[in-house]
Every structure is written in structure tokens, then in C-alpha cells.
Amino acid sequence: MKKMTDFIESLLKDAFIEAGLDESYGRVSLSNRPDLCEYQCNGCLSAAKVLHKNPIELADQVVSTLKNSSDFESIEAVAPGFINIRLSGKALSFFVKQMASEEKYGVETEEKKTIIVDYGGANVAKPLHIGHLRSAIIGECIKRLGAYMGHTMIGDVHLGDWGLQMGLIIEMMPDGPVSIDELETIYPAASARAKEDADFAEKAHQKTLLLQSGDPECTEKWNRIMEVSLADLKKNYNRLDVHFDLWNGESTVNALIAPLIQNLIDKGLAYESDGALVVDVAEAADKKEIPPCIVRKSDGAALYATSDLATLEQREELYKPDIYIYITDKRQAMHFVQVFRVARKSDIVPEDHRLVHIGFGTMNGKDGKPYKTRSGGVMRLEELISDTEDAVFRKITENRDISEEEARKTSETVGLAAIKYGDLSNQASKDYVFDLDRFTAFEGNTGPYILYTIVRIKSIIKRYRSESTDMFTADDILPYNSLSEKKLELELVRYNEVMENAWHELAPHKICQYIYGVAEAFNSFYHEVKILTEEDVSLKKSYLAKIELTMNVLLDCIHILGFDAPEKM
RNA sequence: GUAACCGUAGCGAAGCUGGAUAUCGCAUCAGACUCCGACUCUGAAGGCCGCGGGUUCGAAUCCCGCCGGUUACACCA
Numbered sequence: 001m002k003k004m005t006d007f008i009e010s011l012l013k014d015a016f017i018e019a020g021l022d023e024s025y026g027r028v029s030l031s032n033r034p035d036l037c038e039y040q041c042n043g044c045l046s047a048a049k050v051l052h053k054n055p056i057e058l059a060d061q062v063v064s065t066l067k068n069s070s071d072f073e074s075i076e077a078v079a080p081g082f083i084n085i086r087l088s089g090k091a092l093s094f095f096v097k098q099m100a101s102e103e104k105y106g107v108e109t110e111e112k113k114t115i116i117v118d119y120g121g122a123n124v125a126k127p128l129h130i131g132h133l134r135s136a137i138i139g140e141c142i143k144r145l146g147a148y149m150g151h152t153m154i155g156d157v158h159l160g161d162w163g164l165q166m167g168l169i170i171e172m173m174p175d176g177p178v179s180i181d182e183l184e185t186i187y188p189a190a191s192a193r194a195k196e197d198a199d200f201a202e203k204a205h206q207k208t209l210l211l212q213s214g215d216p217e218c219t220e221k222w223n224r225i226m227e228v229s230l231a232d233l234k235k236n237y238n239r240l241d242v243h244f245d246l247w248n249g250e251s252t253v254n255a256l257i258a259p260l261i262q263n264l265i266d267k268g269l270a271y272e273s274d275g276a277l278v279v280d281v282a283e284a285a286d287k288k289e290i291p292p293c294i295v296r297k298s299d300g301a302a303l304y305a306t307s308d309l310a311t312l313e314q315r316e317e318l319y320k321p322d323i324y325i326y327i328t329d330k331r332q333a334m335h336f337v338q339v340f341r342v343a344r345k346s347d348i349v350p351e352d353h354r355l356v357h358i359g360f361g362t363m364n365g366k367d368g369k370p371y372k373t374r375s376g377g378v379m380r381l382e383e384l385i386s387d388t389e390d391a392v393f394r395k396i397t398e399n400r401d402i403s404e405e406e407a408r409k410t411s412e413t414v415g416l417a418a419i420k421y422g423d424l425s426n427q428a429s430k431d432y433v434f435d436l437d438r439f440t441a442f443e444g445n446t447g448p449y450i451l452y453t454i455v456r457i458k459s460i461i462k463r464y465r466s467e468s469t470d471m472f473t474a475d476d477i478l479p480y481n482s483l484s485e486k487k488l489e490l491e492l493v494r495y496n497e498v499m500e501n502a503w504h505e506l507a508p509h510k511i512c513q514y515i516y517g518v519a520e521a522f523n524s525f526y527h528e529v530k531i532l533t534e535e536d537v538s539l540k541k542s543y544l545a546k547i548e549l550t551m552n553v554l555l556d557c558i559h560i561l562g563f564d565a566p567e568k569m
Numbered sequence: 570g571u572a573a574c575c576g577u578a579g580c581g582a583a584g585c586u587g588g589a590u591a592u593c594g595c596a597u598c599a600g601a602c603u604c605c606g607a608c609u610c611u612g613a614a615g616g617c618c619g620c621g622g623g624u625u626c627g628a629a630u631c632c633c634g635c636c637g638g639u640u641a642c643a644c645c646a
Contacts, residue, residue, distance in 0.1 A: 033589060042588055049626080080626085082589065121646085160646065250646095276644050288572035289642075297644045304646050333573075334641055361574090362639085400607080426582070429574070431639075438581075438595070442608040445582080445594045452608070460605050484610095513583065516593080527602070527610045568606080 001098055001106035003497040008039050019061040021047050037084035038490055044081040055081025089479030095493045100474035100549040106496040109150025113322040116315055117143045120157035124229045125169055125183040128236050128381040130371050134360045137423050139327040140242045141508045144560045149503050159249030167208030168194055170221045180232040241562055253310035257302045260310050261295055269346055270295055281341035293338035308339045313348050323354045330359025361431035371434050389415035391440045410566045414448050417563040421447030424561055425512035445516050453519040454565040457551040460531060472541035484528045488521040495553055515557045522550050
């Protein structure tokens with residue numbers, strides 16, 4: 001379905017051509033002065049500059065051919081040369097009707113691409129902490145958004161499941177069954193001991209090498225660690241409503257490392273420097289020095305960059321993705337510049353496969369420093385979620401008569417929305433402050449406010465259905481007859497453009513911004529118009545069809561953001 | 570030191586391919602609704618868009634310099 005700005009633009013462009021001007025000046029945008037108009041065109045200002053003419057005269061000329069269009073309620077040239085546009089109820093309701101009858105409410109799917117999203121980054125045998133939260137939330141959203149746009153999205157958690165950390169655990173691990181809680185205490189203990197006890201450290205190092213060379217005893221222990229740890233990680237990610245297609249990790253590509261390094265040497269890219277094997281990645285255009293990428297440490301071990309390169313090689317082999325999207329802390333930006341450059345130079349990834357890194361900022365506490373527990377330790381993800389759910393629970397049980405069980409269930413849904421919306425409504429690259437009170441507030445630009453709006457609409461529709469068997473559909477949609485209704489329609493109609501834009505910019509916060517606008521517009525409308533008591537049946541059905549569309553758009557958006565709405569709250 | 574990112578009302582954010590009176594929320598003040606699910610709505614107040622310069626008819630937006638914050642700068646991930 002056509003985007004509203006494109007539709008208006010096509011009319012404007014014809015008028016520009018008729019006025020003897022280039023059609024490129026007919027660009028239309030959402031008005032930044034809603035008090036004056038709904039859409040605007042600034043093209044006459046630029047045209048006048050080039051042609052040395054008076055902009056307002058050009059604007060007058062363009063407008064004159066459109067004055068009588070039934071698509072506009074008004075179109076006028078305004079000093080110094082703006083064209084201000086208001087849509088007619090007919091044109092607007094036509095769009096809304098079309099939206100309501102389409103599967104994705106006007107969003108068109110794109111040419112299908114295969115896209116790998118590398119997010120999560122959990123470590124085996126270590127609890128998820130808030131550092132993992134943003135990657136999970138943003139990654140899941142990007143994945144869902146891409147799928148909505150028609151792409152094949154493959155999410156890979158890319159576990160930290162290899163290397164010295166595993167050797168440490170294996171060395172200290174008892175025989176027989178082990179629980180996740182035990183595992184989680186073993187790692188910090190082993191890590192601490194290795195720092196003091198050189199003998200222990202050496203043993204752990206040996207275990208690491210044994211594991212990597214396929215020693216049966218170490219492999220057996222490793223398998224047990226993986227089994228216990230994966231089950232726990234899956235449980236926690238499920239709680240976040242975050243789901244991966246692939247549970248690969250560093251171990252997955254172990255066998256590829258040696259040939260990869262050999263290949264880099266054979267190609268003349270990798271050379272020895274201070275005992276390590278490195279690949280130069282500096283480019284003439286660099287403003288700052290990009291150090292060479294180390295692919296093998298001086299002790300012979302592979303590292304982060306190596307396993308990322310091997311992973312790329314494997315993904316090319318298996319999926320040939322058109323786009324790779326990595327979602328990590330922005331402090332890793334340099335690492336990805338290096339890895340991407342080596343991948344290009346060595347032809348592991350061909351030119352036409354895009355490599356993208358989204359670096360996100362830190363989630364801070366109110367003191368502006370990385371979020372900590374009250375005692376100053378690293379905040380576990382579980383704890384953060386529980387705290388949020390408790391806060392929501394207190395709110396919904398405060399003035400309401402609701403069963404404990406139902407309130408618990410609702411606070412899970414609402415709590416998750418609070419966390420995710422609080423995160424995603426910020427630009428990913430920026431740091432933000434996690435403010436429990438603010439995020440869980442039911443008013444303002446928050447997840448709960450959005451959910452509340454959805455629940456309200458659900459409730460109205462449910463009530464109508466319980467009172468009437470008369471169905472309503474998109475065909476019942478009539479032109480607006482109040483200003484708040486028009487404002488709601490104007491918001492709704494932006495949907496396809498907003499989603500396309502959010503996708504191309506990989507910017508979930510634009511979806512949040514949009515749904516907040518829709519929710520606000522709906523609430524104003526709701527406040528002004530009595531829907532269920534409307535006596536004119538056709539008008540009532542038109543209202544219902546519009547609020548149902550509003551609800552559906554909001555629901556699609558929150559599902560993309562990664563959370564759900566309860567039936568009641 | 571070098572580089573990147575950030576600096577927008579008391580607080581939190583949006584706007585950054587240049588356009589009109591800089592947008593939204595929280596908090597504050599004043600009203601409305603108290604009805605379809607309470608937490609909804611309307612309005613007011615609040616700003617040298619970090620500072621200085623430049624380009625332009627026009628700059629929060631582009632360019633240069635400075636100040637402040639965060640981060641990165643080879644064997645961790």
C-alpha cells in the first residue's frame with residue numbers, strides 16, 4: 001500500500017511539472033507546524049534559490065492547479081514559500097479503510113533477504129546479568145522487525161562456551177551431577193583461585209588445551225556443563241520472551257580455526273609481530289590509527305577475533321546471508337571494524353554481503369554509573385526482572401480487587417513491557433538511566449501506558465460484542481467528524497512509512513515514538529467521543545472499526561518490540 | 570595524547586539528508602472528565618539547543634575551534 005507522503009507527493013510533483021519546475025522539488029513531509037497544516041512542501045524555497053525567482057510566486061503557481069482537488073481540505077501557499085496541506089476526510093478515510101483491510105495494515109514486505117542477527121552473547125556457566133539485557137532486547141526487536149518486513153531472520157546467541165573459562169570450571173568441577181547454582185559458584189571461585197594459585201592456573205590451562213584437542217574426559221564434563229547451563233539460559237531468555245534460532249558459540253567453529261589461520265598466512269595477510277600473528281587492517285582514509293587485528297596470541301591460542309572470523313566463514317558456507325547484524329556494547333566498535341576488514345580482505349565475506357555493527361550504550365543507575373545491586377555487585381537479570389514485576393504488582397494491587405494469581409500473571413506481562421519499552425524508546429547508541437519508578441509508571445511515555453491503551457480498546461470491543469451480534473468491518477469506516485478523530489487517523493496512516501523507516505535505520509525507538517503518538521491520539525478521541533453509546537449505528541460501527549485498527553496497529557508494534565498485552569490490567 | 574560518541578527547560582528524551590513560533594514525557598500550576606476499565610483529557614509556566622566563529626536569505630541540524638562527559642586505542646570477550 002502506498003505511503004501517505006508518497007501519495008501527496010505524487011500529486012505535488014505533477015503540479016510542479018505543470019508549473020514548469022522539476023518534480024524533485026515536490027517532496028512532501030509531515031508538518032512541523034501541526035497548528036498550520038498536516039503535511040508540508042518546502043520545495044519552492046529551494047527552487048526559487050536556484051532559479052532566482054520569488055518563492056511565494058512559485059508556490060502560488062503550484063498550488064493553483066491543486067486548489068480544487070478533492071483530496072485536500074486545504075492547500076495553500078504561505079510566505080515565504082511553504083505549501084501547507086490539509087487532507088480531506090474523504091482521502092483520509094479512504095487510506096484508513098485500505099489500511100484496515102490489509103494484513104500488515106499497509107506495510108509492504110520487501111524483497112526477501114537472509115539476515116543473521118548476532119545478539120545475546122551469553123556466557124556458559126555464568127548468570128545473565130544486565131550487560132546482556134540490551135543486546136537481547138534490541139536484537140530480538142531487530143529480528144522481529146526484519147521478519148515483519150518479509151526477511152528471513154536468523155538469530156544466533158553466539159555463546160561464550162570455549163576457552164580458559166571452561167578449563168577453569170572443568171578443573172574445579174566435581175564428578176557426578178551438577179546444578180546450575182553450583183556451576184555459577186564454581187566459576188568465580190575458580191577464577192579467583194587461578195589468580196593466586198599458579199599451579200591451579202596451569203592445570204586449568206592444560207584442561208583448556210585438552211578440551212580443545214578433544215580429550216574424552218574433558219569433553220564429557222564440558223557436555224554436562226553445556227547441558228545444565230543451556231537449560232538455564234533458555235529459561236531466562238524465555239522469561240524475556242527472547243528466542244534464538246541458533247545456539248551456536250565459540251565451540252561450534254573450533255575446528256575451523258586452524259585452517260582459517262593457515263589460509264590467512266597463505267594469502268600473505270597474516271604475519272608475525274611481537275610473537276602474535278596479526279593482520280593489518282589500517283586504511284589510508286582512517287582518521288585514527290586502527291591497530292592490526294590479532295588472530296593468534298603469542299602462546300598459540302585463538303581469540304575473540306579469530307572465532308568471529310571463523311563464525312563468519314561458517315555462516316557464509318551455511319546461509320550466505322545478505323546482511324549480518326551484530327548487536328553488542330558500543331565499546332566493541334573497534335573490534336568489529338577490525339574483524340569486518342579482515343573478513344573483506346581475506347574474501348571470507350564477499351563485497352555484496354553487508355556487515356553491520358549496532359553498538360549500544362550502557363544501562364546506568366540513577367548515579368549515572370552502570371546499574372548495580374544495592375550492595376554494589378553486578379545486577380543479575382533475574383533480579384532486575386523480579387524487582388520490576390514486584391513494582392508493577394504493588395501498583396495493580398493497590399487500589400484494586402484482583403486475585404493474587406491474576407495480579408502476578410499481569411505483572412509479568414506489564415513488567416516485561418516496562419523494561420523493554422524503557423530500553424527501546426531510547427536511541428540504542430545512547431546510555432540511559434534505568435529508573436524503575438519511571439519505567440513502571442502507568443502514565444507518560446511508558447510501556448504500561450501503551451498496554452493500558454490497548455487493554456482499554458480490547459475492553460470496549462469485547463463489551464460491544466457481548467451486547468451486539470452486528471459485525472463491523474473496514475467497509476464501515478466513514479470520514480471523520482471530529483478533530484480528535486482526524487488526528488487519530490492522521491497518526492494511523494503514518495504506519496507503513498514509520499515501520500519502513502525504523503527498519504532501514506534499525507531504530508526501534510522510532511516505533512516507540514510512533515505508538516506513543518497513536519496511543520495519545522486514541523486517548524484524546526476516547527475522551528471526546530462516546531463510542532458504545534453512539535446512537536447512529538453506522539457511525540458507531542465506523543468508530544469501532546477505527547479503534548480496532550488502532551488496537552491492531554499497536555499490537556503489531558508491541559509484538560515487534562518484543563512484548564505482549566494482557567487482557568486486563 | 571589520538572579518535573569516536575554525547576551535551577536540547579529542574580529531570581528524562583525526540584528532532585540532526587538545513588526551513589515557519591524547537592517537540593514529547595515526568596515533575597509544577599490551573600481546569601475538565603469521574604462516563605465505554607480507574608492511571609484519561611485540555612491548558613499554562615518553564616529554553617542564548619554546551620561556548621565561540623564560519624557557510625547560508627535561513628543553522629539544534631552542515632564546517633572549524635574550544636569546554637565538559639563517556640568510551641576505545643594489539644595478545645580479555
